[in-house]
Amino acid sequence: MRALSKRIRYMARLVVKRYLEDFSESSESILEKMLRSAKEVYDVDELTRDYLVTWLARVVAEDLRSAVEDAERDRLLYRQFQVVYDNASWGPVNIAKTITVYSAGLQASMTYVPSFSSPELLFLLELVNISLEKLNEIYNTVDTMATKGNGPLNKEIRVTLKGLKKAVEELKSIKEFAGLEGKLHRFSIPLSEAELDAEWEKFRSYAPEWLNKAWNAYNLLRHLKDLHITPRSAKSEKTLLLLLAWRLYELYVTELLIDTLRDLGYIIDRKSENTMVSGNLEILLNKQLDNSRLLSADSNEEAAKMARGRPDISLRDGDRLLIVECKFSSSPTYLTAGRFKAMAYLYEYRGNIAVLAFPELNENLFYDEEDKGTARLWDLIMNDNGTVKLRLSDGTAQELYLIKIDPAEGSNPWEAWENAKKRIKIVLENFLNPKPSSPSQVPIIASLTHF
DSSP states (O other), rough: HHHHHHHHHHHHHHHHHHHHTTTTTSSHHHHHHHHEOSSSSEEOOOOHHHHHHHHHHHHHHHHHHHHHHHHHHHHHHHHEEEEEEEEOSSSOOOGGOOOOTTTTTTTEEEEEETTTTTTHHHHHOOOOOOHHHHHHHHHHHHHHHHHOSSSHHHHHHHHHHHHHHHHHHHHHHHHHHHHHHHHSOOOSSOOOHHHHHHHHHTTTTTTOOOHHHHHHHHHHHHHHHGGEEESSSOOOOOOEEEEEHHHHHHHHHHHHHHHHHHTTTTTOOEEEEEEEEETEEEEESSOOTTTSSOOOOOBBBHHHHHHHHOEEEEEETTEEEEEEOOOOOOOHHHHHHHHHHHHHHHTTOOOSSEEEEEEETTOEEEEEEHHHHHHHHHHHHHTTTTEEEESSSSOOOOOEEEEEOEEEEEESHHHHHHHHHHHHHHHHHOOOSOOOOOOOOOTTTTOOOOO
16 A cells, blocks of 8 residues: 555656646646546645646636636626616616606616626626635745755746746736726625535526636635545545546656657657657557557447557557557456457557556465466566566567556656666667667657656
């Protein structure tokens, strides 16, 4: 249990930025992908938590600013048709519904008037004011922590804090420009979280898009105190803001691969969220490839297409293919299944080399003879500097590597990183053809090892 917690902390320290960057930068998408329940959770270490919270708080501030801008635009364009009391008529008079008004000669007429005092705008103002207070608290707390050290992560946090400060200042500025404070009055007593929830339920079914955006931003902000990592999702009573450990592990192995390619002279540029390239070299994450052997399922090509495998990481170099399967587990049964899955990918996509990456094997949980076979391979891995190579005998020269990649190996995360890179380099040097002629000094855009 202690080793698992250490692995999770080290992975979070090194690749958490990439985890967040894979989401579109909106409170709604972050909530959709990170708000879930789990029975088993691990705390993020303090510096990593500060970085996460600061990054997410900036997203909140930017979404709130956008919501206020949209609300101001609606206020200028949208009018409500309602009764107005004045000494002159300002629209059609409904005789049947006219009532006697004051002796001063006021007339009741119906016309279109600005909707600035609408309940939705009052609610928006309350969300913005409460959020600004919380954002300032986050900034002050994290700023104090960031100045206590001068390590790489402290420096990264200070950069992120500048982004948060700018976003908060822009939110204050747009709120003043829209005139919310001047034309609306905050509730005399700020609403509690329960009262805000109750008010939101009244608006939920018909709320304008800008109010939905503001509510998602506020909702993300109040969940920042419950930010954890979980090995897997599971139904439980409480919903938390969670990073998935297996997803962190996939990203960890991906970044190891990218950093090793840089050492070998490749320049990697990110084309999209799931694709990176360097000349003829292409890295694909969790994507189907176009050369699958699976053509149809009972003559149904669409069903077969949906059933094709999605390797965690695929590396294509011309007509050569390397496939990496990542398993953040020590279960012999699970790792045995991963071993056969990697071999299946080799067959389906006509790959040259497959890799099964995992941190360790629990030698006390064998289920059958196949598990014992995996344990025997683990013995070879431990005796051969963390790797073992299996060759297939069908004349295709296909190979399967089992590699120990343990984020908790060694005394610190960077020692574990370098140990894992040495093993990945063995595979890459065997796979890449041709090798680049000379190393490049241009850094890989997607690499995060400066953490």
